[in-house]
Amino acid sequence: MTMRLVSAELVDSREILPDQWLQSFHAPELASGARAGQFVHVRTGDLSGLVLRRPFSFNTADPVTGMITIHFRTVGRGTEWFTRLRPGDRIDVLGPLGRPFEVDPRSRHLLLVAGGLGIAGVRMLADEALRDGRQVVLLFGAASAREVYPSSLLPDEVEYVVATDDGSLGHRGYVTDLVPQYEAWADQAFACGPHPMLAALSRVVAGRRERMGVATLGRKRGGGRSDAFGSTAARRKAFLQVSMEQNMGCAVGACLGCVVMGTNGQPQRVCREGPVFGVDEVAWEGTWSQVLAEAAT
Numbered sequence: 001m002t003m004r005l006v007s008a009e010l011v012d013s014r015e016i017l018p019d020q021w022l023q024s025f026h027a028p029e030l031a032s033g034a035r036a037g038q039f040v041h042v043r044t045g046d047l048s049g050l051v052l053r054r055p056f057s058f059n060t061a062d063p064v065t066g067m068i069t070i071h072f073r074t075v076g077r078g079t080e081w082f083t084r085l086r087p088g089d090r091i092d093v094l095g096p097l098g099r100p101f102e103v104d105p106r107s108r109h110l111l112l113v114a115g116g117l118g119i120a121g122v123r124m125l126a127d128e129a130l131r132d133g134r135q136v137v138l139l140f141g142a143a144s145a146r147e148v149y150p151s152s153l154l155p156d157e158v159e160y161v162v163a164t165d166d167g168s169l170g171h172r173g174y175v176t177d178l179v180p181q182y183e184a185w186a187d188q189a190f191a192c193g194p195h196p197m198l199a200a201l202s203r204v205v206a207g208r209r210e211r212m213g214v215a216t217l218g219r220k221r222g223g224g225r226s227d228a229f230g231s232t233a234a235r236r237k238a239f240l241q242v243s244m245e246q247n248m249g250c251a252v253g254a255c256l257g258c259v260v261m262g263t264n265g266q267p268q269r270v271c272r273e274g275p276v277f278g279v280d281e282v283a284w285e286g287t288w289s290q291v292l293a294e295a296a297t
């Protein structure tokens with residue numbers, strides 16, 4: 001589906017967790033073509049005349065009702081503007097943007113891993129997977145029970161496993177601690193969360209091929225031929241795909257405000273080449289600014 005600019009009408013707005021909001025918009029043009037992992041760029045106009053744009057993952061998109069939802073934390077003026085919207089208000093929404101998660105057609109068991117607000121990046125994949133007859137385990141991590149995403153907002157069929165840093169709900173510790181228990185069950189894994197969580201996850205799944213063999217999905221076929229870096233085919237074969245949470249400027253590939261370093265030595269724009277990447281595409285060690293600094297010496 002090609003990107004378009006639509007006028008979306010707010011239907012429902014509620015604070016589901018402290019400072020975290022879930023808003024539903026009627027936007028049938030977007031709801032029918034969006035895929036999990038993609039995002040929208042929304043234009044806000046506040047009374048000061050300041051124009052701000054904000055990227056939001058599609059949290060859900062329902063082609064039948066024409067509704068899309070976004071889930072965000074209020075972190076400043078732009079996001080607070082959204083919380084003052086009332087049902088019937090309209091906003092300009094550009095989307096769908098970015099590249100989606102790619103599920104191998106042979107995958108039956110999907111492991112979703114979310115840290116905090118990262119749930120917004122993988123939530124829609126649960127719907128898509130269940131619709132396609134797959135089983136879904138969602139591992140979710142937060143600082144404490146009061147920040148745990150409500151299970152009532154998830155489809156009943158999802159097996160939901162929680163970790164909290166302080167042990168106030170579920171496993172005490174990081175969500176990544178839970179991954180080894182599910183690694184053998186999972187055909188593929190999909191994650192969204194803070195950069196350190198994704199970097200830790202990349203280490204947890206490293207060596208999976210050696211531990212498990214490569215036969216679980218018949219991936220021996222075509223052995224020896226590798227797909228091009230960042231191609232849809234290569235991502236579809238990746239055990240782990242990650243959706244990067246990155247500050248964005250333009251969201252359409254022009255400003256380079258969103259880059260991460262690729263393992264091919266090239267900067268990768270989260271808004272264009274991402275926000276979803278195969279885990280092997282991202283250079284987890286070192287930040288882009290460090291890379292720039294090293295390149296300059």
Ligand code: FES
Pocket residue numbers: 247248249250251252253254255256257258259269270271272
């Ligand atoms: S946000 Fe401008 S290039 Fe990605």
